[in-house]
Amino acid sequence: MHQVTLLPGDGIGPEVTAAARAIVDACGVAVAWDVQRAGLAAQDAGLPPLGPAVFDSIGRTGLALKGPTGTPFGTPYRIEVAAHRAKPVAEPRVYPSVAIALRKEFDLYINVRPVRSLPGVAARYRDVDLIIFRENSEDLYLGRERMVDADTAEAVKTITRGATERAARFACETMQRQGRKKLAIGHKSNVLKLTDGLFLNSARAIAEQYPQIETRDRVIDALCMELVLAPERYDCLLLANLYGDIVSDLCAGLVGGLGMAPGANIGEKYAIFEAVHGTAPDIAGRDIANPVAMLLSATALLRHVGEFGAAGRIERALFDVLERRDRLTPDLGGSGGTRAMTQAIIDALGAD
Ligand code: ATP
Numbered sequence: 001m002h003q004v005t006l007l008p009g010d011g012i013g014p015e016v017t018a019a020a021r022a023i024v025d026a027c028g029v030a031v032a033w034d035v036q037r038a039g040l041a042a043q044d045a046g047l048p049p050l051g052p053a054v055f056d057s058i059g060r061t062g063l064a065l066k067g068p069t070g071t072p073f074g075t076p077y078r079i080e081v082a083a084h085r086a087k088p089v090a091e092p093r094v095y096p097s098v099a100i101a102l103r104k105e106f107d108l109y110i111n112v113r114p115v116r117s118l119p120g121v122a123a124r125y126r127d128v129d130l131i132i133f134r135e136n137s138e139d140l141y142l143g144r145e146r147m148v149d150a151d152t153a154e155a156v157k158t159i160t161r162g163a164t165e166r167a168a169r170f171a172c173e174t175m176q177r178q179g180r181k182k183l184a185i186g187h188k189s190n191v192l193k194l195t196d197g198l199f200l201n202s203a204r205a206i207a208e209q210y211p212q213i214e215t216r217d218r219v220i221d222a223l224c225m226e227l228v229l230a231p232e233r234y235d236c237l238l239l240a241n242l243y244g245d246i247v248s249d250l251c252a253g254l255v256g257g258l259g260m261a262p263g264a265n266i267g268e269k270y271a272i273f274e275a276v277h278g279t280a281p282d283i284a285g286r287d288i289a290n291p292v293a294m295l296l297s298a299t300a301l302l303r304h305v306g307e308f309g310a311a312g313r314i315e316r317a318l319f320d321v322l323e324r325r326d327r328l329t330p331d332l333g334g335s336g337g338t339r340a341m342t343q344a345i346i347d348a349l350g351a352d
């Protein structure tokens with residue numbers, strides 16, 4: 001029996017996590033889900049956005065499937081976290097969002113985002129198969145922003161050799177295991193000579209230790225253009241936190257949109273699986289959200305715990321439904337809802 005923390009989250013989160021849970025349960029893997037509230041849903045229930053129960057749960061299970069969590073725009077938003085068993089430090093820490101707090105507290109230092117063309121999905125390209133490795137712990141995401149005066153704001157961008165090397169090593173080890181051969185390091189070191197320069201040099205030094213991996217570097221703006229022109233030329237990308245966030249959405253667009261892009265946040269002891277997309281408030285509660293990104297995040301979780309057979313069965317059922325265009329959600333050109341598409345995948349699992 002696998003113990004997994006389930007964070008339904010906000011917006012479309014409860015709908016797509018319910019879909020993923022139902023499909024995992026239907027495929028016969030024994031999972032004990034520990035459902036915990038986080039984000040605006042927790043606040044609405046009078047709880048902190050990220051309370052001790054969430055930390056206790058993930059501290060115990062080591063694993064979470066997470067729906068997107070909302071962060072209000074514009075107003076300063078502070079997630080305060082006290083010491084807990086995964087991070088027993090004296091002072092409470094403050095973060096700009098729930099997702100960032102979880103990544104930092106559980107030391108989930110790398111964000112892995114596979115992007116691939118799926119059968120039957122109308123998209124700009126048919127032959128995309130790449131992995132984005134996004135450094136997950138620093139860059140502009142530490143929330144170190146301030147107003148210098150009433151008309152001037154500034155944010156601190158931090159890059160360290162240690163965090164970059166760790167991310168690069170993870171990327172290279174994963175590539176080696178999967179037989180992937182080409183790594184592109186994205187950066188803007190022509191302008192950000194110190195920060196992006198350090199990222200590039202540190203990442204390159206690690207990649208050089210893997211002679212079977214062909215490494216090159218691309219200035220981030222040129223990389224974006226080339227990804228749009230010819231994404232099939234790319235295999236794996238290593239990017240600092242902010243570029244990784246932006247390029248992930250760009251790449252999701254190459255293969256059919258945000259509904260198709262799964263992700264995993266991985267550390268030494270803990271792992272949290274979540275889709276690339278956010279809370280999508282425009283479609284929340286309407287039973288039209290595409291569950292594929294969350295479902296593929298769940299199959300990545302299953303593989304992470306060694307359930308390769310179950311993950312493969314679910315993906316075959318999903319591909320079958322996509323190819324037959326059976327009860328697809330509107331973003332995939334269908335007229336089904338989230339629940340109908342979920343049932344179609346469960347039906348296909350039964351027929352496997
Ligand atoms: P957040 O502020 O939480 O990031 P957002 O609306 O700014 O939310 P996303 O949620 O990432 O950003 O999505 C942008 C748009 O893409 C959504 O408004 C929605 O129209 C579409 N979208 C995202 N995820 C899905 C999905 N799973 N199924 C269908 N459409 C989606």
